Amino acid sequence: MKTAKRLTRIPPYLFAGLEAKATELKTKGVDLIDLGIADPDLPPAPFLRDAVVKHLDDKDAHRYPTSAGDPKVREQIATWFKGRFGVDVNPAKEIAVIIGGKEGLANLSRAFVNPGDEVGAPDPGYPVYANGAAILNDGNPRHLPLIPENDFLPTLNTAIGVKLLYLNYPNNPTGAIAKEKFYREVARFADDHSETLVAWDAAYCELAFGDFKPPSILNFTRNAVEFHSLSKMMNVTGYRIGFAVGHEEVIKSLVKVKTQLDSGAPVFIQRAMGDALSRYEGATPPAEAKKSHDEYGRRKRLLEEGLAFVPGIERIYGSPATFFVWAKVEDDVRFVEKAMEAGVILTPGRGFGESGAGFVRAAVTAPSDRIEMALERLKKL
């Protein structure tokens, strides 16, 4: 049996060896502190769980959802969008409910990428852009380097001609944020280049600390589509729920793909999301969500400050958003191997693309006392 060629074009998973090593150590009973994965360890607020349970009893909860999403939930999303960003969107035409950000980002590409087309993929970046969106549609990723000299922002001129351009701020894996100037540049690019669809991945939009509140790309242009997810916003990566907001034609095309590939997110999960978003007061999240965001913010500061004293770390790139601390080292794979020997799991930057080589990513998805313990271990490297 032979798989399709496109599957063989997906690059091999570089870190299978590292993962196998971690599993082996864990099986031996070694206490590894995992700062590798970006999966929230804090629980969702009780109101979210209660909303799922409540909506499980809805008369239609067991039936097929629609690919565009429950109409009332789309209205709740529109209200949230207005309160959070001050942007009016039409719930019937400019919003689609998605089964988590990953599904929406990937399915969008099926609607827009023809074989041979190029897809702009930040490097380092979330692998779905280069693999799921470009390669799995027989397209080609155009890697857009994110380097410290440019504050981990891509040079937009190098994206001219791509069919689809993914951008992601606050950013995974660098933790970088974009200032208003960059949003304006992106908006100009989207307005001037109708051959390119700009897909703004706002997965970490609500994971911003202190006074920093990332705007929406739709504050600057309507020629774009933006992806939101409840995963990191409310600690529910396992619920698989989010939404896309943008140009009517883009949403229509995304939904057309979805009708052929999935039947939408379960309605009780959609409605729990709608209820959770309705708890925002304008741009202010509900107290329980704010509490967990603040906790991640504290952990991030702890990690940023502590990593600066770890031998082999040349520089820390701090930021007021995301779960991630991005740090310069000489050889990322070697550094991660040594950290694992010391009992700490980190991610080597080159796993996110070539321009990630020489950096490591640490995620704040472990309690503060475990982060402190990890720092003690790393200081002895």
Ligand SMILES: Cc1ncc(COP(=O)(O)O)c(C=O)c1O
């Ligand atoms: C940059 C980025 N975008 C999108 C996602 C997708 O998240 P989900 O599918 O859980 O909404 C992730 C998850 O880690 C991510 O890091």
